[in-house]
Amino acid sequence: MRDEALAQIITDIKRKRELAGLADTVVRGKVLKALRAQPKLSSLLDRPFKEFSRRADYKALRREVRRRLREIYGVFDLDNKRQREALVSKGDVRDMTVVRQLLALHQSSKERLPFYPRVYREIFSRTGVPSTILDIGCGANPYSYHFLGCKPRYVAVDLPSDELALLNTFFERAGIDGEVKGLDVVDDADCIGKLGSFDVCFCFKLLDSLETVKRHSAKKVLGSLNAQWIIVSFPTLSIGGGKRIKQERRTWFEHFLAKQEWSYESFEIPNEVFYIIPKGLPERPLRKRKAVLVNDERGGSDTAVMREETIEERTIEEKRRS
Ligand SMILES: C[S@@+](CC[C@H](N)C(=O)[O-])C[C@H]1O[C@@H](n2cnc3c(N)ncnc32)[C@H](O)[C@@H]1O
Numbered sequence: 001m002r003d004e005a006l007a008q009i010i011t012d013i014k015r016k017r018e019l020a021g022l023a024d025t026v027v028r029g030k031v032l033k034a035l036r037a038q039p040k041l042s043s044l045l046d047r048p049f050k051e052f053s054r055r056a057d058y059k060a061l062r063r064e065v066r067r068r069l070r071e072i073y074g075v076f077d078l079d080n081k082r083q084r085e086a087l088v089s090k091g092d093v094r095d096m097t098v099v100r101q102l103l104a105l106h107q108s109s110k111e112r113l114p115f116y117p118r119v120y121r122e123i124f125s126r127t128g129v130p131s132t133i134l135d136i137g138c139g140a141n142p143y144s145y146h147f148l149g150c151k152p153r154y155v156a157v158d159l160p161s162d163e164l165a166l167l168n169t170f171f172e173r174a175g176i177d178g179e180v181k182g183l184d185v186v187d188d189a190d191c192i193g194k195l196g197s198f199d200v201c202f203c204f205k206l207l208d209s210l211e212t213v214k215r216h217s218a219k220k221v222l223g224s225l226n227a228q229w230i231i232v233s234f235p236t237l238s239i240g241g242g243k244r245i246k247q248e249r250r251t252w253f254e255h256f257l258a259k260q261e262w263s264y265e266s267f268e269i270p271n272e273v274f275y276i277i278p279k280g281l282p283e284r285p286l287r288k289r290k291a292v293l294v295n296d297e298r299g300g301s302d303t304a305v306m307r308e309e310t311i312e313e314r315t316i317e318e319k320r321r322s
Contacts, residue, residue: 006031008049009031012053013069023182025184034061034064034065035061041058068213080105088102096146099143099147102143103116103140103144109139111235111271123231127229128318130150130316131315131317132154133198135156135204136157136158136202137206138157139205142167142170153177154178155178155180157192159182159183159184160183164181164182185217185221186217189221192226198226200231201225204231204233207253208234208249218253222279229316230277232277233274234253235272257277262277262278262279264277
């Protein structure tokens, strides 16, 4: 009965279009957590759902779970889901116009879109050229593969959802050595180390939401990663470019880095700040430097431009050996 009631709650929550693509297991976890905080409501789960779902405390729980899911799932533009599917399954996924359209369909990558060449140039000039990349909480970021300026093996991790299947089709059709993994990194932080070892790991605009869901979970994720370099980013403007997010919001993270004695460099683009952290390399002091980039990238920049501008051509392996 309880399982039946849970299934009905999950279906009810997923009636919102933007949440419909989430795997039931993801929603179930959040529902169970919310129910644990409401023993009275939980004790009524065996009532007929029609009656149960009219209760004000159930409606409040449903609202809260949906809010949480939106917060952690990020904002895919669902009005454009059909367009995204058509682009991935029928479009020329090696064409930069198509790639830009795909990146524009998720809030985070849309905001980063004019700056991709610059972001990857900034990162790889410090890390060297990666042969392997792990992208955790990837959202639509893997669609930026052609902006990397190199051809690493790419493993993309996100909560299980049908968006990952689409990403897989993109990898296949674009001839990318890529793989997708549906994983809740809060619940399965230990699995991250088992994904293998990587030259570079991206954690773009992810850690705050992990910490909101479970305190210290972001630190656990960073600790479990098997990567030479970790690149973490945070938004500096609230979604949609509204209010400036104060630097103090990242104090917990900078304290954590200091405690681990992990050095870092950082740089900014208008809506986002990036930290470049040499996790796996033998400790070598890095100058803490902040390069603030304010200029817009010219609209037409793509991989061709990336190759002309010299990102350091040494691979991470060569760098490590020297
Ligand atoms: C704000 S979006 C950022 C997307 C992408 N990293 C970018 O910056 O373009 C946060 C992403 O993290 C994913 N995410 C949130 N919590 C997660 C978890 N516990 N495990 C795996 N992925 C998670 C969400 O599904 C979403 O795609």
